[in-house]
Amino acid sequence: MAKDKAAAKPSELSLADFFSATDARRDRWSQLAACADAWGAGRGSSDKLATEIVTLLDELEPLEQYWAFPGPALMRTVRELVSGGDAQGLATALNRIKSSIFSGSYRRDPSAWNIDEEAESNFADRLPPGLASEAAQRPYFELLVVAPESVRAGSGASPRELHKLRRPEDPFIYESVPVGSFEDAVVAAIINTNLQAVVVYDGFPYKSRHALTALGRLLQRFGIEDDGMPTSYGLSLARAIKKIRPELDIYLVSERSVEAAATSEQSRLVRRVFYEMEELLEVHLSILAGITERYTTPFFDNLKKYAARPIGTFHALPVARGKSIFKSNWIKDMGQFYGANLFLAESSATTGGLDSLLDPAGNIKDAQDKAARAFGADKVFFGTNGTSTSNKIVVQALCQPGDIILIDRNCHKSHHYGLVLAGSQPLYLEAYPMVEYSMYGAVPLRTIKQALLTLKAEGKLDKARVLDLTNCTFDGHMYNCRRVMEECLAIKPDLVFLWDEAWFGFARFSPFHRRRTAMGAAQRLEEMLGSPEYRKRYDEWKAKMKGKVGKDLDPNDASLLDTHLLPDPDTARIRVYQTNSTHKSMSALRQGSMIAVRDQDFHKVEEQFHEAFYTHTSTSPNQQIIASLDLARRQMELEGYELVMNAIDLALDLRRQVNSHPMISKYFHILTPGEMVPAEFRASGVEDYGRANGGATWEKVIDAWEEDEFALDPTRLTVVTGRAGYDGTQFKGLLASKYDVQINKTSRNSILVQTNINNTRSDVAHLLKVLADCAREVEQRLQEADAVEKEAFAARVKSLMEDVPDLPNFSRFHDAFRDSVESGTSQGHMRAAFFTAYREHDCEHIKLQDPQIDERVRSGPPLVSANFVIPYPPGFPIMVPGQVIEADTITFMRKLDVKEIHGYNASLGLKLLKPDSLGKRAKKGAATDL
Known part of the structure; x- marks a missing residue:
């Protein structure tokens, strides 16, 4: 995964090329052009440059x-220019x-496809509105045609x-883009981000004529292997491509029984089945119709x-129609800044084709x-009040007073407040700590299983309603x-299951991240539980x-914590909710959110879900956020794959550059x-991504x-700044x-x-600089500092990197808010504690440095x-209503410098x-005032 792609020979198609194909390709074309320029200008040895050009072309x-x-x-033209020794023509x-590759001008300018014609030399596609030509351009895409050589040479697929x-x-x-084998089709689907549709013919072989050893290993990781049945390669290829890029439309053209292909179980993978090429125009129109379906934004x-x-x-x-703004003597600049369309597209009405969000x-x-x-869900609901509200909607819809909710204590505060509103009892689960960086990781599965088994042993498993976790966490x-x-x-x-994927919505569009998403996992579980193979297992x-x-x-069997447990296919129900802050990882306006449901x-x-939606959603939702x-x-359906893979590649490059740069x-x-992540x-x-410094290849990853x-x-x-003497907040400000x-x-x-x-890449270069x-x-x-200053710097680094406070775990709810003080689990009635604090006479304030704090921690009465x-950072609640405050929390609070x-x-x-x-x-009962 390191950026060693330039060193790998493309003929061997290393995995690095697959995950940074666009940049790797551009780098090679830049190198070719530079060599041709040098050859044309007479710089260096002509024979050596010509040889290098031929090597690069190969x-x-x-x-x-x-x-x-x-x-x-x-x-072919380029080859002819090289063989003819036309250095100037080759450079041009x-x-x-x-x-054309860098600017994308070939998408709109036919002359780019002919060296002899004058081509555009601008980068209009990259300029914001107002700086580029506003002439309408038809969106461009590429079609993968998979067929044997005999078909590609004929009239149908050429x-x-x-x-x-x-x-x-x-x-x-x-x-x-015509290819002639199963493996070549998969390579094309991986590296060609322009592809939007695939037409598959019968009769193609499995193996590519290129060396694709790395690809074979990759396909095995996706559960794709040569089944030795060429007659079924078409549907097998559809399945393989869908595992990698589910958004692509696939069309099957068969000369055998199209009726059987159209009704098989795997036919759901293809958009339409055709018999040979008897309806070539219909294939063309179907391709355009498939793109239109994804392109249309209702x-x-x-x-x-x-x-x-x-x-x-x-x-x-x-502000609707903008008259109060554009006719104003005082706020015309608002209209000039935002433009007319923002106001013309505003309305508080739900008629005229605008529909109602509620x-x-x-x-x-x-x-x-x-x-x-697009997101692999049964249903999706739009939110215009951020994922904080989306989380409250789901919690209120699923949880009732008295329910026990297993929840990561470090999750976003919206979950905690949602439980207050619902009156459910949080059973806080602790993530593993990373004390040296003052942050938490994620909740171990063993911890979750222990909580469930303890509830089962105490006869309370029926009250456990939801497992609420953050995926992925803020820190990845x-x-x-x-x-x-x-x-x-x-x-x-x-x-x-409620998975808060606020910062992770993009993950659906990476074939590698997808397996770690709620919706991706839910789909795999559904397929697994419904398969005969799983029932046998x-x-x-x-x-x-x-x-x-x-x-x-047996809930008391400790070995179950280390046993891979399997659900009963006859009783297990897939009930998964995922929230994502679309605005945090995709091109949506701030507060744009989605709730994905696979239940x-x-x-x-x-009914209660819609009631919760009504409760928390504004009756005046922002039209622009919905749009x-x-x-x-x-x-994301049309170019998310390319954009996400590029973001991954940039991250890997940044990691390598920072950690290997000597200064x-x-x-x-x-x-x-x-x-x-502990071992x-x-x-x-x-241990690391990339081959450098003992890291792992993509296959191992x-x-x-x-x-x-x-x-x-x-x-x-996570960039550690402490060794430079900066705390995180200080460096953020700098x-x-x-x-x-x-x-x-x-x-x-x-x-x-x-x-x-x-x-x-410019952003990465800027941050590196x-x-x-x-x-x-x-x-x-440090070079100019005297001994005292150097000592002060070392002390600062030590305080940041070594003298870090222990991270406090959740202690327990006070007995006044618990149904049973003997319970082996820590759930409590947080809502009752929360609203008790509304009564001033029931509350007191004690300053953090007051000695009675320490006395009460030692001897009581307890601090609740x-x-x-x-605190921000780290951003998780170190105290919740009704929690008994213990010494570690007080120590942590006193050491906080935020x-x-x-x-x-x-x-x-x-x-x-x-x-x-x-x-x-305590005398009235824990659930009082719920």
């Missing part, structure tokens, strides 16, 4: 067969091809014949039509259905969602367990998977992501004020850098928090529930 050509541009004709040709089908009225324009399209209509507004929204029956419903398809810890749900369902087959396991499974599982029993909670969610879905790495370091949760042994309990999202980069670099999260001695679909400049400044200060206390602590006023001190109030409540 390396490039196997990769270029998977792209439509420049195509065989231009490649290669620079034009390179320019690019020339498909080109003849183009019509001026077609909404899109495409070029075809709500946004209607919003544009609405904005173009002459509408008189007599509703409560003065009760969608038209284009919003259609947009949500398309999002469900990805759960093995499939394994977690699989083993939990073996203990409680109707357990509901379960029966064998049940016999091995001597029948002690399901209801007969086999949704009909049982549908941006619609558009974000379109973008930067002296003061800054990006934490590796080995440093972020006990990494059975694969993968795929294995790790499939089986390890936790894996690290490479796009989350980046923003001096270098115009913005980041979100910090810890005591680190900052979190994220790459996303918005980033470019900033880190290099900062490192040099530290180095220079009246509210949530959430300015922002929600729920704590330093001038007043800790807000506590009075002991006499707690005594009265």
